[in-house]
Amino acid sequence: MVRELKITPIKNGTVIDHIGNGLALEVLRIIGIKELDKDSTVSIALHVRSGKIGWKDMVKVENMELSPRKVNAIALLAPTATISIIRDYRVQEKRSVDLPERIFGIVKCPNPSCISNQSEPVESQFHVLRRGPVVLSCAYCERQVDEFLKHLA
Ligand SMILES: Nc1ncnc2c1ncn2[C@@H]1O[C@H](COP(=O)(O)OP(=O)(O)OP(=O)(O)O)[C@@H](O)[C@H]1O
Ligand SMILES: [Mg+2]
Ligand SMILES: [Zn+2]
The missing domain is CATH 2.30.30.20 (Aspartate carbamoyltransferase regulatory subunit, C-terminal domain)
Structure with a gap:
């Protein structure tokens, strides 16, 4: 298997993957970068090849978990997104966003x-x-x- 590393791995934090092409900056706006702690890195990848959705964007944020409200807002803008919680470099939990009624x-x-x-x-x-x-x-x-x-x- 060929592995491609576009972004440095993070130890703890949240990965928002499979964001529709061109929507990462909007997702970032929802996350609210001002609310992040000052020692956290935010990595953004735009226009990455994806087997699932053609082209995608990705956002990886260290030391942060998203509130349910923010997950709902992301679901509105980027319904194909998946959210993974990373703990000690491993995927602890991965789920798709889900637009509520x-x-x-x-x-x-x-x-x-x-x-x-x-x-x-x-x-x-x-x-x-x-x-x-x-x-x-x-x-x-x-x-x-x-x-x-x-x-x-
Ligand atoms: N330590 C890490 N740091 C940063 N991102 C990570 C880390 N571990 C996993 N990820 C990212 O978390 C997401 C889920 O990881 P996983 O290994 O389940 O992905 P995958 O095998 O590419 O599956 P899929 O693309 O179908 O979600 C991916 O976007 C992956 O790039
Ligand atoms: Mg993948
Ligand atoms: Zn009204």
């Missing part, structure tokens, strides 16, 4: 008069109306959203 709090409703945008806002809530390409519908005002990046809360 409802999305709480990740996306902001674009309708300014929506109840989720008032001075004492209630947390945003969307139903997944369609999958691939994903379309969300606000649970409060039914406004539809298909461009999530513009509306990340």
Whole structure:
């Protein structure tokens, strides 16, 4: 078997692999690099060959695990992604992201008069109306959203 090493292995952290081509920087935005600890390395590989999905992006972050909310946001943007937890250089756990039926709090409703945008806002809530390409519908005002990046809360 030919093994190709595109990124230095990490001891502990999270690997987000099989990200659709060109979406790594958006995934990085969801992770929020400002929240990382200062001694952690973040490696990004763009346009890597993948047997499964043709071309893919990858993000590897040392010393960090993703909150369920961030995993849901990644599922919205990069539904083919897999998330692996690395402990002591080994894959401890690997799973695919999974888009839930409802999305709480990740996306902001674009309708300014929506109840989720008032001075004492209630947390945003969307139903997944369609999958691939994903379309969300606000649970409060039914406004539809298909461009999530513009509306990340
Ligand atoms: N120590 C490590 N440091 C950084 N990344 C790692 C490390 N060990 C595994 N990975 C990455 O974690 C992911 C899962 O590892 P695994 O060995 O299960 O992958 P794989 O055999 O390439 O399978 P697949 O591509 O189907 O997920 C891969 O993206 C791999 O590159
Ligand atoms: Mg692989
Ligand atoms: Zn709304």
